[in-house]
Amino acid sequence: MSDSNTTDFKNPSTFILLGIPGLEAAHIWISIPFCTMYAIAILGNFIILFIVKMELSLHGPMYYFLCMLAVTDMVLTTSTLPKMLSIFWFNSREIDFSACLTQMYFIHSFLEMESGILVAMALDRYVAICHPLRHSAILTNPVVAKIGLAVMLRGCIVILPYPFLASHWRYCRTNIIPQPYCAHIAVVNLACTDTRVSSYYGLSVLFCVRGLDVIFIAVSYVLILRAIFSIPTKDARLKTFGTCVSHLFVILAFYIPGLFISLMHRFGHNVALHFHVLIANLYLLMPPALNPIIYGVKTKEIRGRLLRLFTHEGA
Template sequence: MSDSNTTHFTNPSSFILLGIPALETAHVWISIPFCITYGIAILGNFAILFIVNRETKLHEPMYYFLCMLAITDLVLSTSILPKMLAIFWFNSREILFNACLMQMYFIHCFTALESGILSAMALDRYVAICHPLRHSTILSNPVVAKIGLAVMFRSCTFTMPYPFLDRRLTYCRTNIIPHSYCEHIAVAKLACADIRVNNYYGLFVVFSVMGVDIIFITVSYVLILRAIFSLPTKDARLKTFGTCISHLCVILSFYIPSLFSFLAHRFGHNIPLNFHILLANVYLLVPPMLNPIIYGVRTKQIRDRLLPLFTHKVT
């Protein structure tokens, strides 16, 4: 006997995003800090791009990578927040099937891209501290461009199968996604087919992209710390290590919540769903806001050029 509440479809015309389950009554209030976070991210990252483009003295590898990070943050946050606010403010929960797959691709692609840029910035810090006299020759402009293209190519190709893996599935019973955006496994869990391939490929991408990047960053900083501790004076060690603080803060703000969210999706069956979804939103929205603030406060070259922009407006 068939279940009258079951609807079978191979490709649903649309999905329904719930936002943050069990917190529907608080959606408007939750949207306020998210909207402020997005506004700061937009202003901060555009300010970074403007300053680096305007000041020729900042046309160096570190600032090129910082611009790549700013563009990635802008795309990443913009790929989820407009639809999220439509859910929170207007209860516009429907998203077309192809639009859902496109959003999924952008989220995963630019998350992988951000990880790759952070590892490239670790390389820049290693060369600047361990080989300062050869920094400009090792990381010349053509080399920086090739690194950026390689990181982008890796991110695009490794995450390209995600929408195709979800498209091949047969969906049944419901098209309601208990999430505020289209995440690969969250969509795959709606299928009535075997999703082991989706799970295994997701694990492969995480370990071969973010896992490799984390190992590379760790090795870079082991070599950096060894070079720092070999400096003759305490002041020299502190000054040199100070050039890495911004990068380390950005790394921690990105990897800790993203890895927690990834593991919670697959293994955190006892974690409340609303807490998990809230954290999944935070890890995509907070780093784009924090990155320009961290670099604006910690990097003297950017801070010295950022302050006159606001003081001129005030006067």
């Protein structure tokens, strides 16, 4: 171990993931809520996929986008949780250099895909409320498929420079990552060369991709709210707004923790490292676990199909 920490090397064969630095004694206890959230994310999103597949009335743009979100959440959590739990349970801290870069790529590309899917869902709500008579003509199945493909390709392409650049840096300080997974900035910080290209590119992705997504969603909801307030009756306004509630909760669950983490990284220098790591982990775990619950509780069609499913099984 000491040799790997002091030797001048390029592309080390392995990295060492510390888990939650400073809380190693509590790893077993920390693993319980993490494992629970992972189980909820996998089971909940699988149920969403199953219900949409089985219920013909749910074969529409909103639910197709929801299925894309469910698949994205399952891949995102699976790219981090198994290794994280192996650290907590078996102290298996080593990760191959190429596996680390692969994990980094999956984490960040699927985060960008999730952001893009939330934009697509905002587009669906905008068309459904502002142009209800043209909704089925605008968002046809081929258009939905093209949007999904565009979101996937965008996430894959914009993150490609992350592992490409990281694989070309020279690492001579240490191969220890003070986290339970290979985040981009954590790997780049280990390099002993000028990594400003990676840092600037990461910021450009944050502002030009995620930032534009937030702006597009905000503009969509300004137009949606304007259309809702033009509806003459209060009951109709509430009913129309109710179709957006699930999406709004999912947006808040995804973007607000991300903003909090970004601010904490820049201004929370006095915050303990283990708190930084815990919050970053929850950011990856909570939205995938919450999304199926939010849609299951707030969406009448999914809730009704789920109740019928368990009622028939119980009968």
